Amino acid sequence: NAGVTQTPKFQVLKTGQSMTLQCAQDMNHEYMSWYRQDPGMGLRLIHYSVGAGITDQGEVPNGYNVSRSTTEDFPLRLLSAAPSQTSVYFCASSYSARYEQYFGPGTRLTVT
Amino acid sequence: ILNVEQSPQSLHVQEGDSTNFTCSFPSSNFYALHWYRWETAKSPEALFVMTLNGDEKKKGRISATLNTKEGYSYLYIKGSQPEDSATYLCASWGLSGGYQKVTFGTGTKLQVIP
Numbered sequence: 092n093a094g095v096t097q098t099p100k101f102q103v104l105k106t107g108q109s110m111t112l113q114c115a116q117d118m119n120h121e122y123m124s125w126y127r128q129d130p131g132m133g134l135r136l137i138h139y140s141v142g143a144g145i146t147d148q149g150e151v152p153n154g155y156n157v158s159r160s161t162t163e164d165f166p167l168r169l170l171s172a173a174p175s176q177t178s179v180y181f182c183a184s185s186y187s188a189r190y191e192q193y194f195g196p197g198t199r200l201t202v203t
Numbered sequence: 204i205l206n207v208e209q210s211p212q213s214l215h216v217q218e219g220d221s222t223n224f225t226c227s228f229p230s231s232n233f234y235a236l237h238w239y240r241w242e243t244a245k246s247p248e249a250l251f252v253m254t255l256n257g258d259e260k261k262k263g264r265i266s267a268t269l270n271t272k273e274g275y276s277y278l279y280i281k282g283s284q285p286e287d288s289a290t291y292l293c294a295s296w297g298l299s300g301g302y303q304k305v306t307f308g309t310g311t312k313l314q315v316i317p
Contacts (some may be wrong), residue, residue, distance in 0.1 A: 124305070133292065133309035134247070141302050148305065181246065188235045188296035188303035191249030 092115050097182050097195035104172040104202045112198050113183030114166040120183045123165040124192070127151065127178040134181065140165055172202045207295045209308035216283050217316050223279045224311040226293030230274035234303055237295040238267055238278055242289045242312070250278075250291075282317045 098113045124139035129167065136149030140159040154176060156168040165184075169176060179199050183192040208227045216222050218243045228236065239247040251260040256271040264281045280287055290310040296303050 107299075122303070126307075131309065134294075136305060138305070139302075142247055145298065149304070156292040168309055188305065189252065190248075191237065191252050192239075192294075193275070196244035196246055196247075 095182055095184055095193050095195035097180075098146070099197065099198060101191050101199050102201070104169070104200065106172060106174060107122055108172050110169050110172065112182075114165045114167065114191070114195060115163050116165075116184040118162065118193065118194075119162060120184035121138060121147075121162070122187055122188055122192075124149070124163070124183050125157065125167045125185065126181045126198075127176075127180060131201065137167065137180075139201060142183050163185075169200075174202045175200045176200065207293060207306045207308040209291075209293055209311050211311060212309070213314070215314045218285060220283050220315075221281045222283055222313070223277050223281070224291055224313075226276045226278070226295075226308055227295060227306075228274050228276070228293070228306075230271060231278035232297040232299070233271050233274070233295070234298055236269055236271075236276050237294040237296070237305075238276070239292040239294065240289050241292055247292060254282040259301060280313070283313070285315045285317050288313055288315045307313060 095116045105164040119140045125137040126134040135151050138157040140146045182195040209268045238250040241247040251267045253269040258269040269276045290312045292310045294307045
């Protein structure tokens with residue numbers, strides 16, 4: 092049981108490049124979410140999914156796309172990276188809001 | 204209260220002291236309240252999930268209470284130890300557009316001095 096996995100752990104992008112952050116879980120959780128962590132701002136919700144095929148925007152969705160074709164995977168796509176997207180990104184999963192979330196190890200992204 | 208607010212932002216206590224933190228959240232459309240412990244260079248780990256007004260949860264020396272009518276939760280640590288040093292996050296879940304949606308507070312950073 093690997094829990095929540097994220098790849099890559101670190102990434103450096105140039106402004107304008109695109110990339111996908113991968114997130115997978117093996118706990119059959121319906122709810123998955125992406126957060127970014129910036130100094131002094133805690134965790135901010137980017138996008139979330141309540142099940143395969145269902146996604147919705149969080150607090151800071153601009154510049155990011157998601158899709159959920161399977162229960163296990165929830166990739167986050169940066170369409171055209173900007174320096175403002177430099178952050179640490181966490182993926183999390185849970186059965187629902189009435190259950191604890193399990194977090195992945197995080198991806199540290201730097202956009203130059 | 205529109206956002207989730209935590210106080211204090213940071214706290215230094217001596218080993219053995221008891222301490223508590225506050226989380227304030229919107230009371231309308233409330234669904235659940237989570238507490239997480241976040242150590243430096245690690246990922247957040249869940250402490251408690253609370254859903255009912257008046258809920259009280261306990262895990263060892265750490266406990267939490269919930270008041271959904273007035274929109275606040277308290278986290279208590281009894282007899283703080285250096286290993287309790289971490290950032291403590293609360294997360295408020297509400298119903299938005301038929302879905303459960305979460306907002307995290309910015310956390311309370313606790314430093315326990317040996």
